[in-house]
Amino acid sequence: MSHTSNRRHFLRTIGAGAAVSTLAFKAPFVFAKKMITLRVMGTHVTLQEELRQRAMRELGINIEFIPMGSAAVLQKAAADPDSFDLYEQWSDSINILWQAGAIQPIETERLVYWDEVNDLTKTGKINPTAKLGAGDAPNKILYVQNDDSLGSTPSKQISFMPYVHNVxxxxxxxxxxxxxxxxxxxxxxxxxxxxxxxxxxxxxxxxxxxxxxxxxxxxxxxxxxxxxxxxxxxxxxxxxxxxxxxxxxxxxxxxxxxxxxxxxxxxxxxxxxxxxxxxxxxxxxxxxxxxxxxxxxxxxxAWHGVMCLSSSVTEEVKEAAYKYMNWWLSGYPGAFIARQGYYISNPERSQPLMSKPEWDFWYEGKEATIDLKGTDDRVSVLxxxxxxxxxxxxxxxxxxxxxxxxxxxxxxxxxxxxxxxx
Missing domain, CATH: 3.40.190.10 (Periplasmic binding protein-like II)
Known part of the structure; x- marks a missing residue:
């Protein structure tokens, strides 16, 4: 490239930059929206690249995944709530995070699909005749009580948003x-x-x-x-x-x-x-x-997935955090993680996004009528x-x-x- 054409290229770039900055003054929200980064800390189990890319595309926010081993992620989150905005792991981390003051209550009124969440989380039993199971059934540590402790008496504030779970x-x-x-x-x-x-x-x-x-x-x-x-x-x-x-x-x-x-x-x-x-x-x-x-x-x-809100999250990022939580129960993520054998708290919303053979195999326990692929696109079920x-x-x-x-x-x-x- 000659000196002249170099200069022309430079001016053209500057012109484009000027146009962009004028636009920026006219529509700052375009930029503000793009600038929000949601930091999600958790394990490799749910922090999968395909989900991150899809959520960013659909929600218009930047999402950063911070995956670690189970013990490491809990230690980090409990000690440093500034290091994450949302925490994804299992219900056995709730008591530690709550007592450490690392997470804050989630308002059920801001969860679009809360009414669809099934009885397993809300009562600890998938159906009335099921065994409750020893230890921390999810309902025992879900609701924020009047004295700020966690318990099974329903309230409008919860310690975690229920999503994936399995045995x-x-x-x-x-x-x-x-x-x-x-x-x-x-x-x-x-x-x-x-x-x-x-x-x-x-x-x-x-x-x-x-x-x-x-x-x-x-x-x-x-x-x-x-x-x-x-x-x-x-x-x-x-x-x-x-x-x-x-x-x-x-x-x-x-x-x-x-x-x-x-x-x-x-x-x-x-x-x-x-x-x-x-x-x-x-x-x-x-x-x-x-x-x-x-x-x-x-x-x-059994284990129950928990999505928790950092006690240090800023108001601006909190908005994005609720968007992401709601996205998780909106259908697609539930269908996606079913292919690795996980259940979602409101399965009916994911059912239309799964093929009949997938739903019958993963949820109904019926014979696979065709080969089924896992989340990695390899056949995992013959x-x-x-x-x-x-x-x-x-x-x-x-x-x-x-x-x-x-x-x-x-x-x-x-x-x-x-x-x-x-």
């Missing part, structure tokens, strides 16, 4: 472990079977892994708990004595911190059986690894398969315990790290 158990590779019968022979005890020694993984999240271990120890008949959702110091001592002894014998081959790592554990043959989340099971199947998501006869460990554990209603009727921060959480934390480092 978890363990996944096992049928190349090495014979396939069992759901709700009959499949048992948490399998995690402690000597036959699986050296090939067992647990999730490294103290508020989750501890229940997988406790359910296994109880199912194996090694000890019982008065209330598995709120273990005593004596019970914790005994539980960890059993686990430490197992670990020293080489029973556990690893503790995973993220879904991709759990997939890697299965892929490399490091484990044949381990704590798992639904996206991990889908990813393994998508890669040709025959993993079954167990339906333990003792019941599942035609002819049934969803492990059956329908939404069936699975959530069999909850043994909810992910919970127990009263003796600090003590259990010390014990957990002792186990990891043994």
């Amino acid at each position: 978890d158990s363990f996944g096992y590779n049928t190349r090495f472990i014979e396939q069992g019968t759901p709700y009959d022979s499949e048992s948490w005890a399998w995690l402690l079977d000597d036959a699986n020694k050296g090939k067992v993984g647990l999730i490294n999240a103290p508020t989750i892994g501890i229940f997988d271990a406790a359910l296994a120890v109880q199912a194996k008949g090694l000890m019982t708990f008065k209330d598995i959702g709120n273990m005593t110091i004596t019970e914790l001592d005994k539980l960890f004595e059993i686990l430490l002894s197992k670990k020293r014998q080489g029973h556990f081959s690893g503790f995973w911190t993220s879904v991709p790592q759990s997939v890697d554990f299965m892929k490399t043959g490091r484990v044949n059986i381990q704590s798992m989340f639904s996206p991990g099971v889908s990813a393994c199947r998508g890669q040709g690894i025959p993993v079954v998501f167990a339906s333990p006869k003792e019941g599942y460990r 035609a002819g398969n049934f969803r492990d554990g059956g329908s939404y209603q069936k699975r959530f009727s069999n909850v043994a315990v909810w992910n919970t921060v127990m009263q003796n959480y600090d003590y259990s934390l010390d014990k957990w790290y002792e186990l990891l480092n043994a």
Whole structure:
């Protein structure tokens, strides 16, 4: 480019800039709208790029995802509410965040789809005959009470916006472990079977892994708990004595911190059986690894997704935060995460955005009539398969315990790290 044409190009650019700045004075809202950045902190489970891109496109706001491992994200959010605007994780983080003053109440009147949210969150039961499950069922920590505590008495302020949820158990590779019968022979005890020694993984999240271990120890008949959702110091001592002894014998081959790592554990043959989340099971199947998501006869460990508002959020960003929360219940996100095996709190709104075979498989527990793809666009369900554990209603009727921060959480934390480092 010659000097003259260079200069012409420069002037043209300046002219364009001037035009833009004039426009800016005439319509500052165009720019103000673009400038808002919503920082969403959470885990890889829901912080997926496709959702971020779609939300930005539909809402006209800039969204920044800050994904971390379960324990790290909770620690960061509790210690520093300035570091996020919205927090996405599981209900076991609520008590910690609330007591730390890291989150503020959400007004149900600003949630467009609040009336559509089903009974699971509001009462703790998907239907009247379902088991409530031990520990922090979501309704127990949902409503802000008059004295600013959290409880199950309905009010117009809530500690979290309910969205994704699921029941978890363990996944096992049928190349090495014979396939069992759901709700009959499949048992948490399998995690402690000597036959699986050296090939067992647990999730490294103290508020989750501890229940997988406790359910296994109880199912194996090694000890019982008065209330598995709120273990005593004596019970914790005994539980960890059993686990430490197992670990020293080489029973556990690893503790995973993220879904991709759990997939890697299965892929490399490091484990044949381990704590798992639904996206991990889908990813393994998508890669040709025959993993079954167990339906333990003792019941599942359930979790409920929470979307929380930082206590430090500015008024301007708060508006964007409510937009994003409402977007999550508007249909598309619920249909998207159904493809990784997750449920949404108002499924009827997502149903029209799912094909009939998808809805029948993921929600109704019916046979897949065609191959179904996961969120990564790989086939994760082959035609002819049934969803492990059956329908939404069936699975959530069999909850043994909810992910919970127990009263003796600090003590259990010390014990957990002792186990990891043994």
